[in-house]
Amino acid sequence: MVLVLFALLVSVFLVLPKQTRSLLQHLGQPLAQIVAFPLGALAALDRSLREAWGGYVALRHVYDENHRLRREIEFLRGQNSELREVATASQRLAALLEFKEGTGSETIAAQVIGRDATSWYRALVLNRGERDGIRPEMGVMTQAGVVGRVVKANSSTAVVLLITDPNNAVTGLIQRTRDEGIVEGTVRGLARMKYIPLLSAARVGDTVVTSGLTGGFPKGLVIGSVRSIERVEGDLFQSADITPEVDVSKLEEVLVISTPRQFDERATDAGSLLPKQPEKRER
Amino acid sequence: MKRALYAGLVLGLVPIQTTVLQYASIGGIRPDLCLIAVCLVGFVAGEREGMLLGFVLGLIQDLFSAGDPGLNLVTKGLIGFLAGLVGKLLANATPVAMLATLLGLSVVSGTVFLMAVRVGEGLADLFFVTRSVLLPQALIDAVVGTGAYWLIARRGQADQATQEKHGPLW
Numbered sequence: 001m002v003l004v005l006f007a008l009l010v011s012v013f014l015v016l017p018k019q020t021r022s023l024l025q026h027l028g029q030p031l032a033q034i035v036a037f038p039l040g041a042l043a044a045l046d047r048s049l050r051e052a053w054g055g056y057v058a059l060r061h062v063y064d065e066n067h068r069l070r071r072e073i074e075f076l077r078g079q080n081s082e083l084r085e086v087a088t089a090s091q092r093l094a095a096l097l098e099f100k101e102g103t104g105s106e107t108i109a110a111q112v113i114g115r116d117a118t119s120w121y122r123a124l125v126l127n128r129g130e131r132d133g134i135r136p137e138m139g140v141m142t143q144a145g146v147v148g149r150v151v152k153a154n155s156s157t158a159v160v161l162l163i164t165d166p167n168n169a170v171t172g173l174i175q176r177t178r179d180e181g182i183v184e185g186t187v188r189g190l191a192r193m194k195y196i197p198l199l200s201a202a203r204v205g206d207t208v209v210t211s212g213l214t215g216g217f218p219k220g221l222v223i224g225s226v227r228s229i230e231r232v233e234g235d236l237f238q239s240a241d242i243t244p245e246v247d248v249s250k251l252e253e254v255l256v257i258s259t260p261r262q263f264d265e266r267a268t269d270a271g272s273l274l275p276k277q278p279e280k281r282e283r
Numbered sequence: 284m285k286r287a288l289y290a291g292l293v294l295g296l297v298p299i300q301t302t303v304l305q306y307a308s309i310g311g312i313r314p315d316l317c318l319i320a321v322c323l324v325g326f327v328a329g330e331r332e333g334m335l336l337g338f339v340l341g342l343i344q345d346l347f348s349a350g351d352p353g354l355n356l357v358t359k360g361l362i363g364f365l366a367g368l369v370g371k372l373l374a375n376a377t378p379v380a381m382l383a384t385l386l387g388l389s390v391v392s393g394t395v396f397l398m399a400v401r402v403g404e405g406l407a408d409l410f411f412v413t414r415s416v417l418l419p420q421a422l423i424d425a426v427v428g429t430g431a432y433w434l435i436a437r438r439g440q441a442d443q444a445t446q447e448k449h450g451p452l453w
Contacts, residue, residue: 114301117347119312120419122395123349126302151349161349167401187408188417276380 044098096253099143105218107255108132111160112275122165122185124148124251129156138258139216145245146170146223147254148214158256163223164189172223174202174240180211182276183223183242189209191224191242195198202229216257290335292320297343312419316354317344318392319428321363322385323435326376330367337363350400358395362388378433385428387419 028124100107109126114122128134130153140147148168152159161168165185167190172183179200181193193208206226212219224242232237304313317340325333341359345352369384370376397409397417434437 001438028381113303114298114347117297117317117344118348118350118355119416120400121349124348133329152346152352154346157347158347158349159347165349167349187411 017189023270024174043051077255088124089138092253095143100255105257106259107257108134110134111253113157116159116215122162122168122189122248122249123151124160124162124254126158126160126254127156127173128256129154129158131155133258134158134256135258137216139218139221140254141217141257142251142254144222144247146210146217146221147246147248147251150256151165160254163244163246164192164248166171166175170217170223171213172208172242173219174200174226175207175209177202181239183208187240190227191244193226193240193242195237196240198228198231198236200238202226202238202240204228205247208240286394289324292336293339296320296340300344301347308330309423310415310419311321312416313419314339314423314427315389315392316427317359318389318424319385319431321359322366322388322428325363325366326370326381326384326432327435329370330364330366333367334360335363337361344351350396354396354399354407358392361395362392364386365391376432376436378429378436379380381401381428381432386421389424390417393417394421429449 027157075177084221096109100109103159106273110126110132112124113127114125116125117283126134126140134150134153136150139148140149148160148162149170150158150164163170163183163185166187167185168185171180173180174193174196177200179196179202181196183191183193186192196202206224208223208226210217210219210221210223224244224246227241227243228241229238300316302315304316318445321333321337321340324336337359338356341356343354344359348355363386366384369388373380373384393416398414
């Protein structure tokens with residue numbers, strides 16, 4: 001019976017193929033619609049699973065890559081910082097060397113390794129001492145100007161009393177007016193020039209340089225600039241507050257003057273300080 | 284143990300004071316580790332040891348300070364001796380007593396420096412230095428020293444409790 005029905009259907013297909021396909025198409029439409037729901041659901045699930053799996057696998061790679069990149073960034077940051085530090089030190093030392101060559105004075109380069117062991121003095125500790133030729137009373141400078149003077153020299157270290165300490169005094173000269181005086185530190189961390197003649201025409205902004213009369217400094221080394229001038233009625237002299245040229249809180253390297261020579265008095269800024277005598281005596 | 288501790292103090296305190304302690308300064312004032320150590324040793328071990336350690340630490344401090352040689356030696360020796368006397372007089376050394384002792388001794392030390400060091404001219408400068416150096420220094424020394432004393436006392440109590448439970452440690 002089934003065989004007969006099957007044979008009949010095949011015959012109809014063979015005799016009327018176009019009509020049979022169209023009929024079957026119409027009959028299958030509702031069924032297709034019904035089946036479409038679970039199919040769509042399953043397809044969506046499948047897609048979700050595939051996406052989730054793909055995402056998970058991909059994320060694992062991204063996580064690894066992210067971790068690797070982070071480490072690389074950290075390494076490069078560190079390297080960058082080191083290179084910047086080396087570049088800064090190199091620039092600083094090159095400037096110091098250039099200045100040292102231009103001074104004409106015999107100098108000893110030293111590193112600042114510490115501050116005074118008490119809070120009562122404004123002083124620095126250097127990594128050079130008597131073994132390197134440093135002696136008390138020697139002047140200390142940078143390319144910017146006067147730093148202070150050596151007050152103690154141990155075998156491998158030295159203590160430098162800063163220009164801003166009240167216990168320090170250096171003879172100074174107002175560059176424009178040629179008036180001399182004594183520059184002392186103040187309790188507030190600045191400097192003060194005393195014993196300026198009453199008739200002096202010194203004014204705010206004038207540069208004060210070393211006079212070379214006393215201490216271990218050559219003539220013409222910048223100390224600072226006049227900040228304010230004080231004239232007290234009845235006093236024989238006037239005095240001036242001075243802003244030091246050197247920022248003593250940020251010193252890393254200095255030059256100790258072992259044999260001072262004269263700087264060019266016309267020099268107005270630290271960068272243009274030139275020796276009077278062209279020959280150099282290198283240590 | 285005690286000798287190693289003293290050797291460590293002698294060799295380590297001044298280098299720390301001159302180098303790394305600058306990063307721990309408040310308004311340019313750093314705790315005077317030598318004064319604190321001398322005070323604590325004098326307070327705990329007596330005036331003789333306090334004074335001797337004061338002399339040695341003061342001598343080393345003088346080498347790395349711009350002040351006149353001997354100024355720290357004498358001051359620290361005196362402080363060690365006074366701390367020893369105070370330690371003897373006090374029956375119960377509480378942190379408050381330590382705070383007051385350190386404050387007082389730091390003021391004594393500061394006054395010696397104030398008389399010895401040139402601090403500018405006139406009373407205005409003197410008051411300025413007292414206000415900006417002497418008093419903050421005394422306060423910082425007292426707080427840091429009391430903190431150190433409290434830590435040492437706590438450690439001592441813990442060691443004592445361990446000894447009572449398990450016998451001597453060494």
